[in-house]
Amino acid sequence: MTLNRRAFLGTGAAAAAALSAPHVRADNHAGKPKVVVIGGGAGGATAARYIAKDSKGEIDVTLVEPSRMYYTCFFSNLYMGGFRELSSIGHSYGGLAKGGVNVVHDWAVGVDRAAKTVTLAGGAVLSYDRLVLSPGIDFVDGAVPGWDVTSQNKMPHAYKAGSQSELLKAQIESMPQGGTFAMVAPPNPFRCPPGPYERISMVAHVLKEKNPTAKIIVADPKAKFSKMALFQEGWANHYDGMIDWIGADFGGGNVEVNANEMTVSIDGEVTKVDVCNVIPAMKAGRICELAGITEGNWAPVHGATMQSRVDENIHVLGDASAQGDMPKSGFSANSQAKVCAMAVRGALTGSKVFPAKFSNTCWSLIDTDDGVKVGATYEATDEKIAKVDGFISATGEDADLRKATFEESVGWYAGITSDMFGS
Amino acid sequence: MLFARRHHSYVPALAALFAFGTPAFAEDIGDAQAGAEVYEYCSGCHEVGQGAENGIGPQLNGIFGRPAGAIEGYNYSKGLVREGKNGLVWELDKLNAYLENPKALVSDTRMSFDGLETQEERNDVMAYLRQFSDNPQNIPEAAPTARAHEVVLPPEILAIVGDPEYGEYLATECTTCHQVDGDYDGIPSITQWPQEDFVVAMHAYKVKVRPHPVMQMMAGRLTDEEIAALAAYFAELE
Numbered sequence: 001m002t003l004n005r006r007a008f009l010g011t012g013a014a015a016a017a018a019l020s021a022p023h024v025r026a027d028n029h030a031g032k033p034k035v036v037v038i039g040g041g042a043g044g045a046t047a048a049r050y051i052a053k054d055s056k057g058e059i060d061v062t063l064v065e066p067s068r069m070y071y072t073c074f075f076s077n078l079y080m081g082g083f084r085e086l087s088s089i090g091h092s093y094g095g096l097a098k099g100g101v102n103v104v105h106d107w108a109v110g111v112d113r114a115a116k117t118v119t120l121a122g123g124a125v126l127s128y129d130r131l132v133l134s135p136g137i138d139f140v141d142g143a144v145p146g147w148d149v150t151s152q153n154k155m156p157h158a159y160k161a162g163s164q165s166e167l168l169k170a171q172i173e174s175m176p177q178g179g180t181f182a183m184v185a186p187p188n189p190f191r192c193p194p195g196p197y198e199r200i201s202m203v204a205h206v207l208k209e210k211n212p213t214a215k216i217i218v219a220d221p222k223a224k225f226s227k228m229a230l231f232q233e234g235w236a237n238h239y240d241g242m243i244d245w246i247g248a249d250f251g252g253g254n255v256e257v258n259a260n261e262m263t264v265s266i267d268g269e270v271t272k273v274d275v276c277n278v279i280p281a282m283k284a285g286r287i288c289e290l291a292g293i294t295e296g297n298w299a300p301v302h303g304a305t306m307q308s309r310v311d312e313n314i315h316v317l318g319d320a321s322a323q324g325d326m327p328k329s330g331f332s333a334n335s336q337a338k339v340c341a342m343a344v345r346g347a348l349t350g351s352k353v354f355p356a357k358f359s360n361t362c363w364s365l366i367d368t369d370d371g372v373k374v375g376a377t378y379e380a381t382d383e384k385i386a387k388v389d390g391f392i393s394a395t396g397e398d399a400d401l402r403k404a405t406f407e408e409s410v411g412w413y414a415g416i417t418s419d420m421f422g423s
Numbered sequence: 424m425l426f427a428r429r430h431h432s433y434v435p436a437l438a439a440l441f442a443f444g445t446p447a448f449a450e451d452i453g454d455a456q457a458g459a460e461v462y463e464y465c466s467g468c469h470e471v472g473q474g475a476e477n478g479i480g481p482q483l484n485g486i487f488g489r490p491a492g493a494i495e496g497y498n499y500s501k502g503l504v505r506e507g508k509n510g511l512v513w514e515l516d517k518l519n520a521y522l523e524n525p526k527a528l529v530s531d532t533r534m535s536f537d538g539l540e541t542q543e544e545r546n547d548v549m550a551y552l553r554q555f556s557d558n559p560q561n562i563p564e565a566a567p568t569a570r571a572h573e574v575v576l577p578p579e580i581l582a583i584v585g586d587p588e589y590g591e592y593l594a595t596e597c598t599t600c601h602q603v604d605g606d607y608d609g610i611p612s613i614t615q616w617p618q619e620d621f622v623v624a625m626h627a628y629k630v631k632v633r634p635h636p637v638m639q640m641m642a643g644r645l646t647d648e649e650i651a652a653l654a655a656y657f658a659e660l661e
Contacts, residue, residue: 050595331599338595354592357644359599361637375637377644389643391636408637411609415600 032060033348036118036128038108038287040065040093042072043134043317043333043340045420050341052100053422058349062102062126064118067162068092070421073192074330075413076161078365080169081202089161095423108135111291113311130344133299133308134317134333135285136160137191140297143281144184144257151259155276158199159191171275172203178213179274182264184255185220186279189298191319191328193226194374196279198364201231204239205367217273218245219266221253226327227364227374233395234366284320298322303380304356305343306336315340324384325376332360334416339380356380363409369399371406452515453543458551461544464536467620471555478617480534487556489513491529498615500605502531518552519545535611576626581619583651590656593649596641603660614660621654 037048040063048063055061069090078084093103107121111131118126139157141148147155158168172181181203185196200218207214216239224247225231235243246252251267257278263270283289283297293299293308299316300309301323308314317340318333326332339356346353361375376390393405462471468480475482481497492499492507499507506529511517521528522545524538539545597613605612613621627633628642629650642650 334599335596338592342592352588354589357593357596359596359641361600373637375640377640389640391640393636407609409609411607412600414606414608415598415602415610418602418604418606419598 032058033129034060034062034127035130035132035344035348036126037061037063037132037134038065038118039134039136039285039318040067040070040096040103041134041136041318041333042074042330042416042420043319043337044132045070045093045096046334046337047132047134047315047317047341047344048101049096049099049420049422050338051344052096054341054351055345055349057100059345060102061100062104063093063096064104064106064108064120064126065093066105066107068105069162071161071165072330072413072417073159073161073195074416076158076165077195077199077202079161079165080158080172080199081205081365083202083365083368086166091417091421091423093421095421099422108287109290111287111314113291113314116313128313129348130313130315131291132315132317132340132344133285133288133291133293133320134337135287135320137282137284137319137328138286140281140283143186144255144278146257147184147259147278147280151257151278154259154262155257155278157279158277159195159279159282168275168277172206173210175207175211175214175274177211178215179211180215180217180271181207181275181277182217182219182271182273183277184257184264184279185218185222185225185252187221187253187281189328190279190282192362193327193329194231194362194364196220197225197227197231198366199277200243200245201234201239201364201366204235204242207242208239214242216243217264217266217271218243219252219255219264220245220247221255223248226362227372227392229395230372230393231364231366234370234372238367238370282319284316288316288320295322303358303378303385304339306340307343315344324378324381325387326358326360326378326385327362329360329362330416331362331412332358334419335359358385361412363405363412365406365409369403369406371402371404371409372397373405373409452553453546453548453550455547455550455554458547458549461539461548462551464539465548467624468534471552475555479615479620483552484555486513486518486552487515498605500529500531500533500607502529502533515549518549522548531607533605533607533612535607576623580626580647581622583647585618585648585651585653585655587652587655587659589649590652590654593645593653594656597653597657600637613657616654616657618651618654618658621657622650625650625653 035051037044048061051059052061069092072089075084075089079086079089097103108118109121110119116128156164156168158164200216204216246266254267256265257276263272264276284294284299288294288299293310293314299320301307301316301321302309303323306315306317308316317336319328335358342353345351358378361373363371363373365371372393374392377388378385379388468478469483470476470478471483475484477497481494490507491511492503522539525532525534525536600610601613603614605614625642628638631639
């Protein structure tokens with residue numbers, strides 16, 4: 001709006017307003033302040049979109065995301081269960097581009113925090129005033145003995161959606177009659193706490209139809225898991241006798257796999273399996289490590305702004321961050337991104353900053369029209385993001401409520417993806 | 424025709440109406456008095472009667488014989504506008520089908536209502552609405568429909584003037600589920616919701632009169648000012 005801007009700057013009031021405006025740092029870069037966002041998922045896409053939208057062109061926003069088509073991890077289990085088409089969980093970045101975000105499809109391979117630059121695999125160097133890291137997760141090397149990234153075609157993780165989801169679905173559908181599906185579940189903390197158990201439900205749903213004598217084994221290093229009572233009730237109701245969950249108390253954490261032999265050893269007992277879904281222990285996406293902002297496996301942040309506790313010019317969102325009580329979920333990342341976007345705009349353009357509020361709800365599908373949910377609200381304290389209030393679906397709910405819960409999750413999916421991608 | 428194929432259990436009066444094609448009076452359709460009670464399902468969003476205005480939904484005076492999506496100044500879903508252009512007119516059979524299953528008739532309607540299950544309820548509510556259509560009857564001199572508020576709020580709370588800028592920030596928490604453009608995919612639209620209705624609904628969640636756990640939680644930590652700010656923001660949202 002060149003015309004309005006010129007007219008505005010021509011007035012004395014504007015000059016006074018400019019003098020009294022909060023101190024705006026664009027540092028050593030000429031022109032508009034620059035924000036680089038790495039990772040185009042629930043955290044990064046939302047942050048990029050909101051910063052661009054709400055700054056009304058006053059901030060240059062560049063989003064670095066290698067995928068041209070982003071498949072959401074949330075609802076990828078529903079794809080495996082046959083409730084969604086893969087295409088329905090794929091999203092392009094055209095809406096963000098139209099919203100003023102400079103979308104660069106490349107890998108970020110380095111961060112120079114002193115120079116405030118990001119280097120891309122393609123060779124470009126992007127400078128920033130604020131950097132937003134929302135890279136999601138990577139897997140901890142050696143977390144499951146016998147498994148590494150070279151095994152992932154034989155034993156898929158399917159915990160980053162897309163080709164891995166397609167592969168695992170195809171393997172489940174071509175299991176021999178009466179065959180065995182095994183899952184190696186991850187230790188805490190990990191992306192999407194109910195995710196492995198919703199996936200077990202979806203696998204059971206498919207097998208019940210196509211392969212009713214098949215068995216499901218889950219080796220779990222945890223003694224309990226998210227929505228445990230709800231899932232176990234649902235498994236007994238819908239898939240009685242099919243699922244054998246082996247928790248920490250029964251050696252579920254003592255696991256080794258052999259991808260060539262297709263065997264899983266659980267507490268010393270070796271089982272030949274037909275499909276093996278290995279979900280290893282997780283850590284912050286590697287760019288956080290490269291930027292030198294991790295402590296242990298994750299990147300600690302201040303809840304009020306989602307700024308790194310190591311570098312105030314960097315914000316970390318979603319799964320990669322260590323923030324306190326929020327689960328690692330797409331909903332959480334989206335919620336954190338809005339707080340971050342507000343803080344970034346406040347710092348770079350002096351816009352108003354309100355107290356941070358966070359929320360999360362996770363819906364899971366157990367079987368057709370049998371949806372459950374858990375949710376909570378959160379606030380930022382000096383130490384962490386702390387839970388304020390929460391709820392969880394009850395066991396024994398009637399079928400109408402469960403159906404309504406599922407339908408609500410479908411509405412949420414439409415809502416959050418349009419909130420992320422602007423389309 | 425759609426209506427005849429889908430419904431097998433009309434009450435006799437309705438069947439007679441169709442069989443003879445004669446103009447009917449309200450009482451021929453159903454029990455308007457009982458319909459007034461059924462209408463409480465509708466009155467949270469739709470006004471009818473003297474002085475009725477558009478709210479979350481369009482006002483329903485003269486609904487019989489009106490083409491779909493036809494009230495000037497009301498922001499209809501794309502679906503209703505499309506169906507109106509396709510020639511959908513709110514005659515008895517269409518209205519009956521819509522009341523039974525709104526999304527079955529207009530797949531992308533924003534009307535977040537699951538439908539009235541029994542033919543009797545639909546007949547009664549149509550008989551009630553028929554009183555406010557001038558064909559075949561003139562609109563009677565009736566008081567505006569009393570709206571059953573879920574909570575009674577003191578005037579000072581209703582009088583709080585919300586800060587739309589604060590509302591815009593707070594609203595980012597809503598838009599994870601409620602789509603800004605008003606689309607409905609399983610979670611109702613709250614865009615352009617009249618402020619007072621918004622405030623009443625949020626307070627009803629806050630005191631747990633309305634029974635949805637997510638909304639009770641979200642509303643539970645909002646102050647009166649924050650609810651007013653949200654109401655101000657969503658009411659003005661384009």
